[in-house]
Amino acid sequence: MKKILIIEDDLIMRENMAELLTLVGYKINTAEDGKVGVEKAKSFLPDLIICDIRMPVLDGYGVLHILSKEVSTASIPFIFVTAKTERNDLRKGMEMGADDYLTKPFDDTELLKAVETRLKKSDLLSKPEKAKSKTINENDLINSINKLATNSEPTIYAHKEQVFKTGDYPHYLFFVEEGSVKTYRFNEEGKELISSIYHHGEFFGFKPIIENRTYLESAEAIEDSKLKRIPKDKFISLIGKNKNVLSKLVKIISKSLTEKEQELMQMAYDSVRKRVALRLIELIPDDSDSSITITRSDLAAMVGTTSETLVRTLAELKDLEIIETDMHSISLLNRGKLMEFAKNW
Known part of the structure; x- marks a missing residue:
């Protein structure tokens, strides 16, 4: 039908x-x-x-x-x-x-x-x-990239340690084995704007390599993390040998641009409560250990509000028994109620 x-x-x-x-x-x-x-x-x-x-x-x-x-x-x-x-x-x-x-x-x-x-x-x-022949899916892409790093030891980054900074030339593609990393930049007023947060099983830093340019943003571990670093030349070689890899990366870039448009729409039309709820749904894994380590300032920057407003919204969600919080982490108690909260606002 x-x-x-x-x-x-x-x-x-x-x-x-x-x-x-x-x-x-x-x-x-x-x-x-x-x-x-x-x-x-x-x-x-x-x-x-x-x-x-x-x-x-x-x-x-x-x-x-x-x-x-x-x-x-x-x-x-x-x-x-x-x-x-x-x-x-x-x-x-x-x-x-x-x-x-x-x-x-x-x-x-x-x-x-x-x-x-x-x-x-x-x-x-x-x-x-x-x-047409079947193209690789995202898991295949991740496996292909991960194979390049199997012979290298993970590099450990401490909480708040910088992975790279704006203006650096890229030498590696990064794969998150453990922990979380944020990418960010500063606006003209010096306010930090977080562009993305990467968790276990995700990779980042490939766009500057493909476009042969310096980083336009910085990256920093938001908790103790283990990253696998794939040398730039090995990554370029993988792309050259497998057109499906390049095709999938282009789709991921397209998806990323669409998500940024959606975020701008949310900033324009959605309430702070809804933006907070949607961001938590996105960030907190849907598994038995449903929690994330993130500072209030980092989450506020992603939502597009002040830390004070964010804290009030988190307190409201806590009172509704949707989340639990401590100084460093947020735990999701009821994903269904959080999704319903987002719909109502």
């Missing part, structure tokens, strides 16, 4: 389209604005998206832009819905990569024909892809 996501702020129109497409055998999901639509597109992974242009919170252009940057959603066919008075906006939508458009008001036959045509074309285009 083909899946279709309808993103439309007009309740009646949204329900009418959903009812019709359900009747003819499609599995339907709906969203009332662009922001919700982006979230549902990533979880629902539809075969087709029907999206209004003019919507609150995030318009159709923003939806298409964000989804086109995400590997999992970039190839989903996209149909814009627009009013006659907005037809001049269609050129912009088509230039951005929309596949088709419907002009309001349209009848049932027009909608069904547009959907059927677009899904048939999508199926035809996808057939050559299915015949």
Whole structure:
């Protein structure tokens, strides 16, 4: 059964389209604005998206832009819905990569024909892809890189010890065997801005090697950590011998850029409570030892708020028995309640 996501702020129109497409055998999901639509597109992974242009919170252009940057959603066919008075906006939508458009008001036959045509074309285009050789997944990529470091002893970095600094030339690709490392930079006012945190099983520092440039940010251990260092020449040799490795790295870079866009959206639209909850869901591993060692200032920098506001939010989560805290770590007691807390804010 083909899946279709309808993103439309007009309740009646949204329900009418959903009812019709359900009747003819499609599995339907709906969203009332662009922001919700982006979230549902990533979880629902539809075969087709029907999206209004003019919507609150995030318009159709923003939806298409964000989804086109995400590997999992970039190839989903996209149909814009627009009013006659907005037809001049269609050129912009088509230039951005929309596949088709419907002009309001349209009848049932027009909608069904547009959907059927677009899904048939999508199926035809996808057939050559299915015949291609299987590319490596992320675990294979990690294993390939980890093999390069099997003969080297891990380097131990103490808490707050610098791994590299802005302006250094890269000599190694780093693989986190134990502990956690943050990458960061400073803005014009001297405020520290954390870009990423890497945990066990993750690697970092490959972009400067691929782009043949110096580091644009610094890296520091946020707890006692063991890192495997893969020499730059060995990493470049691996890329040269295996195009799948390079392809996967490009996808990871694309995913990273999309995540940064999502973070900017969260900064603009989400409350501090929701940003804190979402960041904790991301950072704390989903296993029996669900905890992370991180300073309040580091977490505040990642969320985009002050340490004082963060401490108040953590205290609220603690009172709700969602987390437990001490001077150096945060433990997650109930992931489900934390996810519900994020949804409510």
